Amino acid sequence: MGVQVLFHGCLDDFLPSSGRGLPVTQHTPRRTSLKDLVESFGVPHPEVAALTLNDHPAAFETLIEPLENDHYLIRAWPVRALSDLVMGHALQPPRPRPARLVLDVHLGRLARYLRLLGFDVCWRNDFSDEELADTSAAQNRILLTRDRRLLYRRQIVHGYFVRATDPAQQVEEVCRRFELHDEIAGFKRCARCNALLVKVDKASVARRLEARTLLYYNDFYKCKKCCHVYWQGSHFARMSAWIEALKQQAA
Incomplete structure (x- = not known):
């Protein structure tokens, strides 16, 4: 049985360059689900926001039968390329808010x-x-990975294969994909362990600081969990400008 699949938008990132933007054909000799069919092309199911089968909305569990006379055209859309045809037939619930x-x-x-x-x-x-x-499923967290085969696991609902390799570009990519810009609240968590920060008196952390730090800075924060101490050092202005620029990228 020959089945044609057309991947829209960024989903064709997973295809060979020669096949992008065109329907690709898969010969399927037995009954198969649309999830398994889509992933046979290397496209993880959490990347797919909607599917149609012969121009009718379909689900990942939808089965296609290996009948010689039947013609199947499957179309797959990512979140940022949904058409009017499938806008009301999203395959996944809304992402967790606030994002985890x-x-x-x-x-x-x-x-x-x-x-x-x-x-x-x-x-x-x-x-x-x-x-x-398991963590993604149990705690309703978005799974970010550079291993697309990890995203094939059925229990994963919200997941994304990070395309960029540069960390700063990865941040921009993830914020754009999940529309995180409005949830940015800089300098409230420990970069080391993820716990929240609390403001502390300078005197309470003085013995842990160098003399020049004590001389030039007055506002200090401590991680609730690992007790690492933070202050608005020379990097603060640069990081603040980066965060503000990132917020402005909301589209």
């Missing part, structure tokens, strides 16, 4: 940046794929 995320082991710097923006980010450098998928 879990990141794979390859995205440690992205995790730190997102925490600096105030997002609740779960990250460890020893997460297994199973732990990542």
Whole structure:
């Protein structure tokens, strides 16, 4: 059975360059679900916001039968390219608000940046794929990864394959994909462990600071969990400008 699939928008990022923008054909000799069919082209199901089967809205669980005389055209849309035909037939519930995320082991710097923006980010450098998928499902967290096969796991609802390799570009990409700009609240979380920061008296942390820091700065914050101390040092103005520029990118 020959089935044609047309991937819209950024979904064709997963296809060979020669096949982008065109219907691709898959020969399927047995009954299969649309989820399995889509993923056979390398496109993880959490990236797909809507599907149609012969121009009728369909679900991931929709089955197609291997009948010789039947013609199947499947079309797949990402969130940012939904057409009027499928706008009311989203395959996934709205993302968690406020956003909560879990990141794979390859995205440690992205995790730190997102925490600096105030997002609740779960990250460890020893997460297994199973732990990542289970955490995403159990805690309703958006899973960000550089391993697209991780996103094939059925329990994952909200997930995204991060295309960029530069951490600053990754931040922009993720904020754009999940429309996070309005939720940015910089410098409220510990970049190291994700816990919230609290303002503390200078005297209470003085013994942990260098003399020049004590001389030039008066406002200090401490992580509730790991007790790391923060202050508005020389990097603060640069980071604040970056955060404000990021907020302005909301479209």
